[in-house]
Amino acid sequence: MPAADLSILVIDENRIRATIIEEGLREAGHTRVTVVHEINEVARVIEREAPDVVVIDLENPNRDRLEHFFTLSRALKKPIAMFVDRSDSAQIEAAVEAGVSAYVVDGLKKERVKPILDMAVSRFNAFARLTRELEQARSELEDRKVIEQAKAILIRTRGLQEAEAYALLRKTAMNQGRRIIEIAQNLVTADSLLGPKE
Amino acid sequence: MSLTPLTAGFLPLFDSVLLVLAREKGFAANEGMDLLLMRETSWANIRDRAALGHFDFAQMLAPMPIAATLGLNPLSAPMIAPMTLGLGGNGVTVSADLWARMAEAGAPATLEAGPVGAALAKVVRSHERKLRFGVVHQTSPHNYELRYWLSASGIVPDRDVEIVVLPPPYLPDALGAGGIDGYCVGEPWNTVGVKREGGHIATVKAAIWRNSPDKVIGMRAAWAEANSELVAGLIRAVHHAARWCGEPANHAEAAAILSAPQYLDLPGEVISPSLTGRFDVGAGVAVTVPNSFVPYAGAANFPWTSQALWFYSQMVRWGEVEHSADRARAAAATFRPDVYRSALVPLGVPTPVADSKIEGLLAEPTEVAATGGTLVIGPDGFFDGQVFDPAALDAYIAAQRR
Numbered sequence: 048m049p050a051a052d053l054s055i056l057v058i059d060e061n062r063i064r065a066t067i068i069e070e071g072l073r074e075a076g077h078t079r080v081t082v083v084h085e086i087n088e089v090a091r092v093i094e095r096e097a098p099d100v101v102v103i104d105l106e107n108p109n110r111d112r113l114e115h116f117f118t119l120s121r122a123l124k125k126p127i128a129m130f131v132d133r134s135d136s137a138q139i140e141a142a143v144e145a146g147v148s149a150y151v152v153d154g155l156k157k158e159r160v161k162p163i164l165d166m167a168v169s170r171f172n173a174f175a176r177l178t179r180e181l182e183q184a185r186s187e188l189e190d191r192k193v194i195e196q197a198k199a200i201l202i203r204t205r206g207l208q209e210a211e212a213y214a215l216l217r218k219t220a221m222n223q224g225r226r227i228i229e230i231a232q233n234l235v236t237a238d239s240l241l242g243p244k245e
Numbered sequence: 246m247s248l249t250p251l252t253a254g255f256l257p258l259f260d261s262v263l264l265v266l267a268r269e270k271g272f273a274a275n276e277g278m279d280l281l282l283m284r285e286t287s288w289a290n291i292r293d294r295a296a297l298g299h300f301d302f303a304q305m306l307a308p309m310p311i312a313a314t315l316g317l318n319p320l321s322a323p324m325i326a327p328m329t330l331g332l333g334g335n336g337v338t339v340s341a342d343l344w345a346r347m348a349e350a351g352a353p354a355t356l357e358a359g360p361v362g363a364a365l366a367k368v369v370r371s372h373e374r375k376l377r378f379g380v381v382h383q384t385s386p387h388n389y390e391l392r393y394w395l396s397a398s399g400i401v402p403d404r405d406v407e408i409v410v411l412p413p414p415y416l417p418d419a420l421g422a423g424g425i426d427g428y429c430v431g432e433p434w435n436t437v438g439v440k441r442e443g444g445h446i447a448t449v450k451a452a453i454w455r456n457s458p459d460k461v462i463g464m465r466a467a468w469a470e471a472n473s474e475l476v477a478g479l480i481r482a483v484h485h486a487a488r489w490c491g492e493p494a495n496h497a498e499a500a501a502i503l504s505a506p507q508y509l510d511l512p513g514e515v516i517s518p519s520l521t522g523r524f525d526v527g528a529g530v531a532v533t534v535p536n537s538f539v540p541y542a543g544a545a546n547f548p549w550t551s552q553a554l555w556f557y558s559q560m561v562r563w564g565e566v567e568h569s570a571d572r573a574r575a576a577a578a579t580f581r582p583d584v585y586r587s588a589l590v591p592l593g594v595p596t597p598v599a600d601s602k603i604e605g606l607l608a609e610p611t612e613v614a615a616t617g618g619t620l621v622i623g624p625d626g627f628f629d630g631q632v633f634d635p636a637a638l639d640a641y642i643a644a645q646r647r
Contacts, residue, residue, distance in 0.1 A: 105286075105290055105293075106286055107286070107287070108286040108287050108412040108414070108415070109287070109411075109412060110286075110287040110288075110289035110290065111287050111288050111289050111381065111382045111383075111410050111412065112409070112410045112411055112412070114289060114383070114410075115382075115383050115409070115410035118383065136297075139297065139320070140297060143293060143294065143297055143299070148289075148293070150319075
């Protein structure tokens with residue numbers, strides 16, 4: 048039986064990440080992929096699809112509920128266990144580090160499940176990296192806004208030119224061994240507390 | 246001296262309080278430890294990260310390390326529980342609708358498990374549909390105590406009602422939305438169910454099985470073996486936290502610490518009842534629950550092997566494991582009174598000299614033999630008067646089959 052015949056259930060409240068995983072599975076030739084965002088649907092989907100492999104994100108607070116479904120379900124002919132092979136601790140470690148967990152029907156061959164899990168792990172990691180980068184970009188944008196505000200305060204209160212205002216911020220930061228954004232933040236806070244009403 | 250980092254997982258429940266206080270009040274630092282507390286979203290995560298060694302130890306449901314030792318869990322590894330994190334702490338909350346029918350059937354608003362259970366049985370028999378109850382985990386004191394209470398009240402859990410698993414913070418919402426009719430959970434989620442969803446606390450763990458453990462400190466047996474000094478230090482730190490928590494003068498501060506965003510992230514008013522024992526059980530009725538949560542008194546942190554065996558007997562009862570003498574021995578040996586004792590006897594702390602007791606023999610607080618003198622423990626036992634004698638485990642299991 049080719050690997051593509053496995054029935055795979057992806058449970059993730061994060062729709063974007065779920066889509067990324069689903070695409071990866073389809074690209075790998077899997078056609079029987081079901082994605083569930085809402086845990087309330089899971090019991091029904093398990094009965095209908097009788098999945099061989101279940102992939103779930105670790106932040107999901109419904110893991111205990113899911114495991115309880117497994118013990119109750121009559122559709123599952125064999126018990127479902129976590130991860131394909133307990134002896135493969137490196138893969139288990141990689142999965143948990145990435146924030147993903149997988150349940151596999153007992154007796155399924157390791158080589159059939161390993162690529163699925165590897166793909167899920169790498170896509171979870173890629174998603175986390177993307178999220179981090181977006182977060183960083185957002186906070187850099189925020190920082191820039193604060194520095195602009197701080198410069199405006201200096202221009203207003205000390206009659207400096209824009210370049211001089213920035214140079215003063217930078218010099219103060221260097222003298223105090225702190226980041227420019229911290230100096231700017233302090234200045235903006237102090238101004239809003241003590242400065243003239245605008 | 247630099248502190249040894251120790252990482253522990255916990256769930257946002259009231260009885261994480263002793264671990265939180267061990268950190269926040271400096272008891273862990275006094276023992277040379279930097280206790281890092283990681284909030285988790287599920288018991289499954291606690292179990293997996295503890296098994297993988299991401300956590301050195303964790304707040305665990307008391308039956309969890311037993312299930313791990315018996316190999317009932319994914320990623321099972323032998324675990325031990327050298328200390329319990331207090332006694333009591335759970336309750337059974339029902340929806341306003343169900344409570345109205347139970348009250349009609351004679352349920353008193355006193356939390357007494359017997360008469361309340363009898364009223365629930367009447368409602369179950371006449372109800373137009375199967376009632377649905379939520380618990381937090383299959384292998385949990387909540388599941389076993391709810392089932393025990395239902396069974397002893399004449400309700401057959403898997404036939405007469407449905408039991409589902411939901412994460413603690415979701416239970417009040419599900420009750421309010423009508424997805425479930427009641428639930429058994431640790432505080433503050435009963436109080437939250439009353440305040441936010443108009444629920445009614447029907448009975449409490451302290452009434453079903455008096456002075457019984459709910460959460461324990463669980464850790465891998467191999468790790469405990471290799472780090473016996475750290476384990477002893479941890480037990481001492483939590484011991485001091487438990488004593489501190491047991492002082493009424495400290496209750497307000499304890500509630501304030503626990504309500505912080507990184508811990509329970511809930512207002513102090515829903516946390517305080519666990520400390521004072523004074524509960525709004527619903528519709529403005531106030532009930533004082535003796536021993537609703539016991540952090541320290543009466544050897545509350547002592548891991549009785551008889552209590553591990555009772556949890557095991559319930560795993561057998563509900564078909565989670567097949568009984569054998571070897572499994573029973575392994576289950577009992579998961580709780581480690583010897584480790585607890587050896588950490589605290591040098592401090593002159595009186596600890597019970599027995600490892601095990603007959604659950605249900607003490608009708609009143611009773612003096613028992615302890616290291617360096619005596620200690621008052623109990624009352625203990627089950628609301629229906631049944632006695633659990635660990636020496637007669639086979640007979641107990643056989644009797645529950647009937």
